[in-house]
Amino acid sequence: MNRLSTLDEIFGAFLRHIVLLALIVAAGVAASLFYAVSLPREYEAVAVIQIEQAQVQAPEFGGSSSVNARTLQQLQIIEQRVMSRDNLLAIIEAENLFADVPDISDSDKVFALRLGARVVRVTDPALAWRPDIIPTALNITVRMGDPEVAARVAxxxxxxxxAQNKNRREERAAEALAFFESEEARLGADIEKLETEIAEFKQKNGDSLNAGLTLKREELARTRQERLELERQIIELTAGNRGSRNTLVANRLAQLQEQAALLDVQIRQTTALIQVAPNIERELSALERELQRLTDQYLVITRNQAEAEMSLMLQASQQGESFQILETAVAPETPIAPNRKRIAFLGCILSGLAGIVAVVILEMRNPIIRTEAQLERQLGLRAVAVIPLVHVARERTWRRIFWTIGLLVFALATLAVLAFVSVR
Incomplete structure (x- = not known):
C-alpha cells in the first residue's frame, strides 16, 4: 500500500477498477434493498386500561401495605390468566392467526403470540422506588404483521x-363470604356446645363453686361446732355417770355417740368438697377461657363477614375498584419495524466498503509501478524520460459521455432508492 501514497494515486487506482467497484456497489445496494423489502412489517397496536380506585372504600383486612400487596397479586393473577395457553389459543382460533403457516404447532403459536403481546403496568415515576405501589394504568401492546389483526387482538x-378482573373480584368476595359464613356457623355451634357443657359442669359441681363453697365452709364450721358440743356432752355424761348402770344414761350416751358419728361423716364429706374446690375452679376457668376464645373468634369472623358482604355489594353495584378502558386499540397506519431506510442506508455503506476493500486487494496483488514518483520511491531510480498516456479527442469525448451517463444513472438510482424506501 506504500505505492498509493498520494490522493492522485489513490484516485487513479479507483478509476482503474471503476467497473468492478460499480458492480460491487450495485450488487450490494440491490441485495440490501431486496433484503429490506423482504422483511415482514410489524405493526404495533396499543390499548390503555385505567385502574380506578374504589368510589366507596370497602373495609379491608390488614393495613394499607397488605391491601396494596393483595392488589398487586390480583393484577399478577389477571395477567397470568390473560396470557395463559388456553386463552391465547382461543384468541388464535378466533382471529385465525398463523393460518399462512400450516405446519406450526399450537405451542409455537402460543409462544409467538406471547412474544408479540405484552401487558405493561404504568406507575407514577415519582413513586417507582416503592415496591407496593399500585399501577394507575395497564398498557396492552400487540405487534403483528397485519394492523387490523393487531388492533383486534389488543x-x-x-x-x-x-372480564378476568370482574370475575376474579366477585369470586374472591363470594369465596370470602362463604368461608366466613361457614366459620360463623361452626363457631356458633362450638360456643353453644361449650355453654351447655359449662352449665352442666356448674350444676354438677355447684357446691364447690363460689357461693356454694362459702355455704359449705359455713356449714363445716357449724358442723364442727356441733361436733364439739356433742363431744362435750358425751364427756360430761360419761364423767357424771361412771360406774352407773342406768339405762336412760346409756341410751342417751349411745344417742349422742351416734349423732357424733353422723357429724363426723358430714365433716369428712364437706371437707372433701372444699378440698377439691380448687381443681373444680381450674376446670371451670379453663372452660370459660375456651368460651372467651371462641367468642373472640366469633366476633372477628362476624366483623369479617360483614366486610365481605360489603365488598360483594360494592362489586355488584360497580362501586369498588374497577378497570376502565381509557384508549381502545386502533389499526396503526405506519409500521414500527423494520426500519427499511436504515437497513438500505447501511447496505449502501457496506457495499461501498466492500468495493473499496476489493480495489485495495487487487492493487496489493498486482504491484505495478505506474508513475515516476512510484519508480523513484520504490527503486530509488530517477526516470530519464516519461512518456505520458495521450488520449485522442474521440477517446476524451467517450470518457466524458461515460462519466456523464454514470453520474446520471447514479443520481437517478439514488433518488429511486430514497423514494422507494420512503414510500415503502
Missing part, C-alpha cells in the same frame, strides 16, 4: 382483562 386482550 382489544380482545383488553376485554379479557376486564
Amino acid at each position: 382489544n380482545t386482550l383488553v376485554n379479557n382483562v376486564l
Whole structure:
C-alpha cells in the first residue's frame, strides 16, 4: 500500500477498477434493498386500561401495605390468566392467526403470540422506588404483521382483562363470604356446645363453686361446732355417770355417740368438697377461657363477614375498584419495524466498503509501478524520460459521455432508492 501514497494515486487506482467497484456497489445496494423489502412489517397496536380506585372504600383486612400487596397479586393473577395457553389459543382460533403457516404447532403459536403481546403496568415515576405501589394504568401492546389483526387482538386482550378482573373480584368476595359464613356457623355451634357443657359442669359441681363453697365452709364450721358440743356432752355424761348402770344414761350416751358419728361423716364429706374446690375452679376457668376464645373468634369472623358482604355489594353495584378502558386499540397506519431506510442506508455503506476493500486487494496483488514518483520511491531510480498516456479527442469525448451517463444513472438510482424506501 506504500505505492498509493498520494490522493492522485489513490484516485487513479479507483478509476482503474471503476467497473468492478460499480458492480460491487450495485450488487450490494440491490441485495440490501431486496433484503429490506423482504422483511415482514410489524405493526404495533396499543390499548390503555385505567385502574380506578374504589368510589366507596370497602373495609379491608390488614393495613394499607397488605391491601396494596393483595392488589398487586390480583393484577399478577389477571395477567397470568390473560396470557395463559388456553386463552391465547382461543384468541388464535378466533382471529385465525398463523393460518399462512400450516405446519406450526399450537405451542409455537402460543409462544409467538406471547412474544408479540405484552401487558405493561404504568406507575407514577415519582413513586417507582416503592415496591407496593399500585399501577394507575395497564398498557396492552400487540405487534403483528397485519394492523387490523393487531388492533383486534389488543382489544380482545383488553376485554379479557376486564372480564378476568370482574370475575376474579366477585369470586374472591363470594369465596370470602362463604368461608366466613361457614366459620360463623361452626363457631356458633362450638360456643353453644361449650355453654351447655359449662352449665352442666356448674350444676354438677355447684357446691364447690363460689357461693356454694362459702355455704359449705359455713356449714363445716357449724358442723364442727356441733361436733364439739356433742363431744362435750358425751364427756360430761360419761364423767357424771361412771360406774352407773342406768339405762336412760346409756341410751342417751349411745344417742349422742351416734349423732357424733353422723357429724363426723358430714365433716369428712364437706371437707372433701372444699378440698377439691380448687381443681373444680381450674376446670371451670379453663372452660370459660375456651368460651372467651371462641367468642373472640366469633366476633372477628362476624366483623369479617360483614366486610365481605360489603365488598360483594360494592362489586355488584360497580362501586369498588374497577378497570376502565381509557384508549381502545386502533389499526396503526405506519409500521414500527423494520426500519427499511436504515437497513438500505447501511447496505449502501457496506457495499461501498466492500468495493473499496476489493480495489485495495487487487492493487496489493498486482504491484505495478505506474508513475515516476512510484519508480523513484520504490527503486530509488530517477526516470530519464516519461512518456505520458495521450488520449485522442474521440477517446476524451467517450470518457466524458461515460462519466456523464454514470453520474446520471447514479443520481437517478439514488433518488429511486430514497423514494422507494420512503414510500415503502
